[in-house]
Amino acid sequence: MTFIYPVDSNTAHPLPLSPEYKSSIKRAPNKPLIPMRHTLSELTGPVYGHETVREGDNDLTTQHTGEPLGERIIVHGHVRDEDGRGVPNSLVEIWQANSCGRYVHVRDQHPAPLDPNFTGAGRTVSDASGYYRFVTIKPGAYPWGNHHNAWRPAHIHLSVFGHSFVTRLVTQMYFPADPLFPFDPIFNSVPDEKARARMVSSFDLENTQPEWALCYRFDIVLRGKNATPMENH
Amino acid sequence: MQDYGITPSQTVGPFFKYGLTPTGEYAWNDAFTNSTLTPDVTGDRVRIEGRVFDGDGVAVPDAMLEIWQADAQGRFADPQDKRALPNASFRGFARCGTDKDGNYSFETIKPGAVPDPDGKPQAPHIVLAVFARGMLRHLYTRIYFGDEAGNATDPVLAVVPADRRATLTAEREAGKPVYRLDLRLQGDNETVFFDV
Numbered sequence: 222m223t224f225i226y227p228v229d230s231n232t233a234h235p236l237p238l239s240p241e242y243k244s245s246i247k248r249a250p251n252k253p254l255i256p257m258r259h260t261l262s263e264l265t266g267p268v269y270g271h272e273t274v275r276e277g278d279n280d281l282t283t284q285h286t287g288e289p290l291g292e293r294i295i296v297h298g299h300v301r302d303e304d305g306r307g308v309p310n311s312l313v314e315i316w317q318a319n320s321c322g323r324y325v326h327v328r329d330q331h332p333a334p335l336d337p338n339f340t341g342a343g344r345t346v347s348d349a350s351g352y353y354r355f356v357t358i359k360p361g362a363y364p365w366g367n368h369h370n371a372w373r374p375a376h377i378h379l380s381v382f383g384h385s386f387v388t389r390l391v392t393q394m395y396f397p398a399d400p401l402f403p404f405d406p407i408f409n410s411v412p413d414e415k416a417r418a419r420m421v422s423s424f425d426l427e428n429t430q431p432e433w434a435l436c437y438r439f440d441i442v443l444r445g446k447n448a449t450p451m452e453n454h
Numbered sequence: 455m456q457d458y459g460i461t462p463s464q465t466v467g468p469f470f471k472y473g474l475t476p477t478g479e480y481a482w483n484d485a486f487t488n489s490t491l492t493p494d495v496t497g498d499r500v501r502i503e504g505r506v507f508d509g510d511g512v513a514v515p516d517a518m519l520e521i522w523q524a525d526a527q528g529r530f531a532d533p534q535d536k537r538a539l540p541n542a543s544f545r546g547f548a549r550c551g552t553d554k555d556g557n558y559s560f561e562t563i564k565p566g567a568v569p570d571p572d573g574k575p576q577a578p579h580i581v582l583a584v585f586a587r588g589m590l591r592h593l594y595t596r597i598y599f600g601d602e603a604g605n606a607t608d609p610v611l612a613v614v615p616a617d618r619r620a621t622l623t624a625e626r627e628a629g630k631p632v633y634r635l636d637l638r639l640q641g642d643n644e645t646v647f648f649d650v
Contacts, residue, residue: 235591239590242590245590249589253649255646256649257648263594265535267546314474325472326472328468341472341473342480386594390461391463391465392463393464419459444460
């Protein structure tokens with residue numbers, strides 16, 4: 222299979238400068254991006270398989286001696302391309318705050334407790350159908366300094382590779398119907414409402430495990446179309 | 455019908471270090487380091503280093519950089535490079551976070567020439583992705599080497615205005631296998647970023 226990566230698909234992304242998000246003001250380029258043809262350097266990408274991931278790296282609740290506090294959840298879904306095909310063997314890395322909204326990162330010093338049984342980092346590799354799965358704790362919302370009374374909606378950071386270096390994606394997965402959505406400049410930096418909705422996971426009762434964990438589904442769609450599509454595809 | 459529009463990017467934020475570049479400071483292991491070097495890699499070993507600055511010229515202490523490159527023979531460690539010969543363990547990918555002064559560095563080998571879509575050789579280059587708090591989407595640029603004659607005929611450098619090409623060119627330090635390239639996210643000497 223040969224893939225093409227139309228640059229038009231990038232219109233789903235936020236613009237680099239989104240002034241409501243104050244940190245973007247001095248870190249967004251002023252000059253327009255320069256168009257260029259994709260070469261082999263853009264059309265290939267790093268290949269990382271199961272050797273990158275240790276047994277249990279996709280379960281953030283079993284990395285310490287005790288169980289972390291908070292609401293245990295399953296987060297699963299498929300990594301797909303723009304034609305809907307699963308993207309196999311794609312490394313998926315996640316990091317997140319604990320159930321109180323506190324990151325283990327030294328720069329997060331806001332007054333919420335750390336959990337000695339929760340680091341908040343995980344990774345896995347999508348299977349042959351593009352499927353991936355994590356077990357974790359539902360992260361809490363947390364305050365930040367962007368504007369008065371600013372709070373980030375609960376989210377899990379995801380980093381995904383895909384078929385080439387131009388499919389590389391770092392995004393955030395949100396939870397359904399978060400009341401903080403209208404007030405979050407990072408969530409709202411994505412101009413299109415339908416595209417924003419693709420960052421929100423859906424509650425998955427069918428895969429919720431009785432007496433154990435709620436489940437959320439999050440499908441990740443990366444750039445990439447078949448270069449020679451079937452006529453009736 | 456299902457909507458297969460792509461998932462939008464969101465910023466890597468200020469707190470990625472413990473997940474993506476822990477380097478021994480957190481209870482998590484590194485999937486990647488800032489080195490592409492493997493025991494059997496051939497080619498000229500080089501260090502590429504520099505600093506990352508924002509639009510005020512202030513160092514960016516929370517950027518993450520990733521490189522992707524061919525080996526010294528110009529082959530990518532990816533089966534989609536149909537020309538590639540079995541190439542042992544070279545992977546061509548590395549990742550690093552900037553330090554408190556905005557410094558980054560990579561240990562790698564100088565890549566060979568890779569063809570452009572018409573089959574003509576491009577000058578040796580490394581593709582670089584830049585992520586940071588404040589960057590809602592990562593940006594792509596390239597690292598060229600100041601001592602390569604092929605830069606003059608490189609088809610990608612040719613689409614960059616001549617007065618901005620220096621922002622893509624790492625210059626060799628005299629007598630050392632070290633190349634320096636600073637990245638400026640915004641401003642007068644803003645790094646060229648590509649719409650790929």
